[in-house]
Amino acid sequence: MQITRFISMLSLMLMLAAAIVIAPLSAQDRALPYWAALRYEQVNMRVGPSAEYPVTWVYQRKGLPVKVIRVREGWRLVEDHEGTQGWIASSQLDPARGGMVIGKGTAEVRAEAGGSGAIKWRAEPGVVARLKTCREGWCEVDIDGRKGWISAARLWGSQPLPGDE
Numbered sequence: 001m002q003i004t005r006f007i008s009m010l011s012l013m014l015m016l017a018a019a020i021v022i023a024p025l026s027a028q029d030r031a032l033p034y035w036a037a038l039r040y041e042q043v044n045m046r047v048g049p050s051a052e053y054p055v056t057w058v059y060q061r062k063g064l065p066v067k068v069i070r071v072r073e074g075w076r077l078v079e080d081h082e083g084t085q086g087w088i089a090s091s092q093l094d095p096a097r098g099g100m101v102i103g104k105g106t107a108e109v110r111a112e113a114g115g116s117g118a119i120k121w122r123a124e125p126g127v128v129a130r131l132k133t134c135r136e137g138w139c140e141v142d143i144d145g146r147k148g149w150i151s152a153a154r155l156w157g158s159q160p161l162p163g164d165e
Contacts, residue, residue: 033069044059049077111148121146
């Protein structure tokens with residue numbers, strides 16, 4: 001009777017310990033790659049996944065979209081729009097999707113999705129936007145409180161990735 005009780009208690013403790021260990025890991029089960037955006041105005045990119053590694057780049061662009069291609073504990077290996085790769089602490093990334101205007105010349109920001117919507121204004125290459133939704137080759141964007149639609153082909157960060165929710 002005592003042995004059975006002991007085994008039951010031991011089993012329960014092992015299950016609780018496993019749940020404590022597995023819960024944080026499941027938060028990192030998001031498929032790779034996926035999009036994220038820089039959370040702050042200044043974010044350091046490092047050579048490796050630790051504050052012990054040297055800083056290789058300092059981003060000064062809140063909302064800049066990055067592609068997360070690898071996860072290691074509290075760090076993310078990211079790639080920017082120029083193909084530069086490095087490690088950024090996960091606390092410095094915002095899971096909300098962002099986009100950046102790319103290509104030659106200004107991008108038309110329209111009142112509706114599709115090429116026939118009225119042009120509200122034009123955005124220069126390098127302008128960063130918060131992506132709301134993308135459909136049929138157009139993305140709804142919010143640029144500093146101004147809303148409209150931009151062709152997905154003109155936005156780095158609009159391409160669907162396996163880890164996007």
